[in-house]
Amino acid sequence: MKILVLAKQVPDTDKVKIDPNTGTMIREGLDAVMNPLDMHALEVALRIKETTGAHITVLSMGPAKTEEMLKDSLAFGVDRAILLTDAAFAGSDTWATSYVLSEAVKRLKIEYDLVLCGEKATDGETGQVGIEFGVLLNLPIVTYVSRIFEVSKEFIVVERTTEEAFEKWKVKLPAVISVLKSVAEPRLPTLNGKKRAMNQKIEIYNAQTLGFKPEEIGLNGSPTKVIRVCNTKLTRNCKLFVGKETTVGVRKVVELLKPFLRK
Amino acid sequence: MLMVISNKVDRNTIELLSKACELANRKNFEVSLLLMSAIQEKLEQLKGYADNVILMISKQFEVFSLDPFLVNAEMVVRKYRPEIILSSATTFGRTLMPALAAKLKTGLTADCTELDIDEKGNLLQTRPAIGGNVMATIVTSTRPQMATVRPKVFQINPPTKQKTKFIFEQPIFVADRCELIGYKVREEEAKIEEADVIISVGKGLRRKENLDVVYKLAKFVNGAVGATRAVVEAKWLSFDHQIGLSGKVVKPKIYIAAGISGAVQHLAGMQTSQTIIAINKDRYAPIFKVADIGIVADAYSILQQILEALGDEKNA
Ligand SMILES: Cc1cc2nc3c(=O)[nH]c(=O)nc-3n(C[C@H](O)[C@H](O)[C@H](O)COP(=O)(O)OP(=O)(O)OC[C@H]3O[C@@H](n4cnc5c(N)ncnc54)[C@H](O)[C@@H]3O)c2cc1C
Ligand SMILES: Cc1cc2nc3c(=O)[nH]c(=O)nc-3n(C[C@H](O)[C@H](O)[C@H](O)COP(=O)(O)OP(=O)(O)OC[C@H]3O[C@@H](n4cnc5c(N)ncnc54)[C@H](O)[C@@H]3O)c2cc1C
Numbered sequence: 352m353k354i355l356v357l358a359k360q361v362p363d364t365d366k367v368k369i370d371p372n373t374g375t376m377i378r379e380g381l382d383a384v385m386n387p388l389d390m391h392a393l394e395v396a397l398r399i400k401e402t403t404g405a406h407i408t409v410l411s412m413g414p415a416k417t418e419e420m421l422k423d424s425l426a427f428g429v430d431r432a433i434l435l436t437d438a439a440f441a442g443s444d445t446w447a448t449s450y451v452l453s454e455a456v457k458r459l460k461i462e463y464d465l466v467l468c469g470e471k472a473t474d475g476e477t478g479q480v481g482i483e484f485g486v487l488l489n490l491p492i493v494t495y496v497s498r499i500f501e502v503s504k505e506f507i508v509v510e511r512t513t514e515e516a517f518e519k520w521k522v523k524l525p526a527v528i529s530v531l532k533s534v535a536e537p538r539l540p541t542l543n544g545k546k547r548a549m550n551q552k553i554e555i556y557n558a559q560t561l562g563f564k565p566e567e568i569g570l571n572g573s574p575t576k577v578i579r580v581c582n583t584k585l586t587r588n589c590k591l592f593v594g595k596e597t598t599v600g601v602r603k604v605v606e607l608l609k610p611f612l613r614k
Numbered sequence: 615m616l617m618v619i620s621n622k623v624d625r626n627t628i629e630l631l632s633k634a635c636e637l638a639n640r641k642n643f644e645v646s647l648l649l650m651s652a653i654q655e656k657l658e659q660l661k662g663y664a665d666n667v668i669l670m671i672s673k674q675f676e677v678f679s680l681d682p683f684l685v686n687a688e689m690v691v692r693k694y695r696p697e698i699i700l701s702s703a704t705t706f707g708r709t710l711m712p713a714l715a716a717k718l719k720t721g722l723t724a725d726c727t728e729l730d731i732d733e734k735g736n737l738l739q740t741r742p743a744i745g746g747n748v749m750a751t752i753v754t755s756t757r758p759q760m761a762t763v764r765p766k767v768f769q770i771n772p773p774t775k776q777k778t779k780f781i782f783e784q785p786i787f788v789a790d791r792c793e794l795i796g797y798k799v800r801e802e803e804a805k806i807e808e809a810d811v812i813i814s815v816g817k818g819l820r821r822k823e824n825l826d827v828v829y830k831l832a833k834f835v836n837g838a839v840g841a842t843r844a845v846v847e848a849k850w851l852s853f854d855h856q857i858g859l860s861g862k863v864v865k866p867k868i869y870i871a872a873g874i875s876g877a878v879q880h881l882a883g884m885q886t887s888q889t890i891i892a893i894n895k896d897r898y899a900p901i902f903k904v905a906d907i908g909i910v911a912d913a914y915s916i917l918q919q920i921l922e923a924l925g926d927e928k929n930a
Contacts, residue, residue: 445712446721473859476743477724479712486716491791492680494709508795513705514805518677519796526791533853574721574756578738580748587890591908593897600909601916604891605923607868607907611811611835612928 352405352504354396355463357452357481358389358424359472360417385420388469390537392530395467397428397538399502406430408461412440412451418553425548426540433459437557442570445475449483451561451568456488458561465507466527470495478529485527492527493520499534616643617696617758618664619687619710621675623649623656625770626702630763631663632771634700637731643697645775648690650683650785652676657780662773668694672785677797678706682788684713690783691718696758698737700729703762711762721754723761727886737761742882765807766865767886806838806855810867814840814857814884815850815913818873818894822850824914828872831921834928840864842880858883873913876901893917 363382385393396407409424411417412435421432435455443451455461468481478494485492498510500519509528511518522528558568565571592600616638620627631647638645646666652675660667668690674682687710691699699714701707703725715722728740728749737759739752754760806812813832815825825839832839840862841855857864859879869887874880876892876899884890885904892905893913902908909916 444721445724446715446719449716474743477712477722478708479715479722479724482709482712483716486684486713492709492713493792494680495705510796512800513678514800514807516677516800517796517798518794520679521793521795523791574719575723575752575754577750577752579751580743581751582748586903587906589892589902589905589908591897591902591910593910597909597911597916598919600907601919601923603907604870604909604920605927607889607891608811608835608920608924609927611837611868612924613834613836 352399352403352464352502353462354399354405354407355456355461355466356389356393356396356407356409356424356429357466357468357484358393358409358411358420359386359469359480360384360411360413360420361386361472361474383414383416383420385424386469386472388471388473388530388532391532391534392467392469393424393427393429394535394537395499395528395530398535399465400428403502408433408463410452410455410461411435412443412448412455414441418555421553422548423540425551425553426544427538428544432551432553433461434553434555435557435561436555437559437568439558439563439565439569442573443568444573444575445477445479445483446574447568447572448480449487450572451563452480453484453487454563455556455561459556464504464524465502466490466525468527468529470529470531481527481529488527490525490527491522492529493522494529495531496528497531497533499528615646615694615696616698616700617646617648617691617694619648619650619699619701619707619714621650621678621683621706623659626704626765628659628663628770629765629768630700630702631660633729633763633768635663635771635774637698637729637737639774640731641735646694646696648687650675650686661778662775664778665775666779666781668781668783670783670785672787674785674788674790677794678709679790679792679794680709680713681790681792682785683710684717685788686785687714688717689786691758693783697735699758699760701762703764707762711760715760718758718760720756720758720760721752723752723754726761726763727767729761729763764863806840806857807862807864809836809838809864811835811837811870812840812857812864812866812868812884812887813837813870813872813917814842814874815845815872816842816874816880817844817848818875818913819845819850820873820914822848825850827914827917827921831917831924834921834924837866837868840869840884842874842877870917871901871905872917874901875899876904
């Protein structure tokens with residue numbers, strides 16, 4: 352079985368600091384890591400590989416330093432890591448990203464029975480790329496997957512969690528599955544894995560070698576454009592109750608809650 | 615035409631239609647709802663909220679599955695050619711809309727919290743990013759312009775349309791590559807996204823046992839219980855309760871933050887609540903910066919005092 356994992360490189364949000372004056376992310380010195388949900392997707396792939404055997408490809412479009420993220424993924428037991436990197440890809444929206452990823456799969460003849468991706472990335476947070484990618488390759492897609500029950504050569508059985516229900520779906524392969532955190536807890540890297548990965552190569556392609564025209568990709572190829580960014584430092588005028596005053600505060604809160612009292 | 619796509623008649627749909635009517639008025643657009651569902655119900659609630667309700671009724675629309683929804687939605691969109699398409703940023707809209715955008719080769723803005731139209735008819739789509747710390751305004755150069763809209767952000771207006779036309783469109787049956795083989799209704803203790811009052815707790819509640827008073831209070835006011843990640847990680851409450859960047863985003867009428875420090879990741883999930891009440895021992899806790907009312911004291915004992923006072927009110 353061949354598994355393709357789509358993985359995005361994001362700033363390490365565990366260390367993200369927000370500039371208190373401007374409300375923007377302080378990016379300097381931030382490590383680039385794999386989007387946390389994509390680690391869960393990768394873990395699913397690794398478990399399938401361990402139980403039934405599988406060949407795992409990780410595909411990412413991103414800046415040159417995405418190579419480090421892909422190196423780390425090789426240390427987990429990924430068989431093939433592919434990086435699409437080019438200044439011309441910069442500024443891609445979800446359409447342009449999905450277009451490049453799906454075309455790369457076709458042009459590089461990347462084989463897959465199952466595509467795994469995260470529900471959303473921690474920076475752009477749209478949750479659109481996996482779905483648009485799947486549609487461009489005309490694949491069945493199941494989103495918000497919270498559990499994997501069974502995988503075979505022909506189908507996968509998954510649980511999808513929505514606002515109302517836990518649904519169980521049997522999906523024909525090849526298919527795209529976008530996962531929630533609960534599918535599988537990612538493992539930690541091992542020293543042995545890292546050693547083994549040292550000799551493995553990452554395949555790197557740019558826009559030209561893949562045959563993209565400049566107008567199709569990056570900012571040019573993106574139908575959506577960010578025209579304004581402003582910070583949302585929401586501060587309210589807090590009425591503070593301290594010491595003996597707290598009883599007054601309590602009374603205020605009680606007045607506010609009264610209309611909601613259950614009859 | 616401005617089209618809203620939904621699979622049921624619910625609060626989200628009416629919210630979206632209210633906003634759609636506001637926007638459409640400025641450009642003299644018609645407002646149409648594409649309603650894809652298995653049964654016809656609650657249609658009278660839609661009267662006055664759209665010029666057209668395009669009904670597609672099919673057994674295949676009982677539980678959302680992308681294949682039948684996508685084929686049929688694309689068919690209707692290609693026929694009516696709307697300038698703008700909106701849907702809720704729910705598991706429904708956030709799955710169907712990207713797929714539809716890919717089919718139509720157009721842009722899609724995710725999870726908008728503000729929408730406007732400029733004089734050229736461009737939809738100005740504003741959405742929070744980087745954990746709610748910035749707001750990005752996005753325009754789409756292709757047509758249709760598509761956006762998913764965060765629930766509970768827009769208010770429900772009274773109906774404004776004199777006439778609402780109901781149009782039936784015949785759906786086509788689609789061979790679905792996904793088969794539903796199980797369905798279990800989710801029994802959440804409370805759907806926190808829908809509650810008007812949320813009592814949310816942080817590590818400053820001190821002990822899991824102290825949740826007792828929180829549950830009682832929530833029950834009194836028909837509220838829900840929220841939590842910080844720290845509380846979920848300590849296993850006091852399940853992940854279902856987590857509010858913030860990696861949890862749920864809520865906008866209740868009243869948000870009580872008890873023993874919550876106010877980390878940016880938590881604020882990302884609640885700072886647009888109508889009234890925020892914070893209880894924290896530390897008067898310099900960041901949560902007070904986003905609060906309307908702040909009480910500097912032990913969280914548990916204040917919650918208990920509130921509960922007692924409300925109990926008196928109830929009995930009075
Ligand atoms: C402030 C801001 C707002 C934005 N808003 C929008 C918007 O509303 N609409 C829009 O179209 N674009 C938007 N963008 C652009 C968007 O962030 C980028 O297109 C980004 O490359 C992909 O989107 P995402 O981070 O939302 O990924 P998501 O769609 O959330 O990612 C879902 C999954 O897709 C896979 N994936 C995503 N990106 C890659 C990649 N590069 N390589 C491999 N796999 C990947 C991963 O498995 C990931 O878990 C915005 C950007 C900014 C800075
Ligand atoms: C990538 C990422 C994603 C995250 N996502 C989320 C998220 O979705 N949601 C979320 O909540 N967090 C999230 N976090 C974690 C977040 O940064 C904070 O660590 C967390 O919100 C803190 O929870 P807390 O306020 O309960 O605990 P603490 O930070 O420990 O604060 C406890 C507070 O209680 C006060 N206190 C102590 N004793 C008392 C008392 N007796 N009475 C009253 N007050 C008292 C203290 O003064 C303090 O302010 C995320 C972090 C990262 C890095």
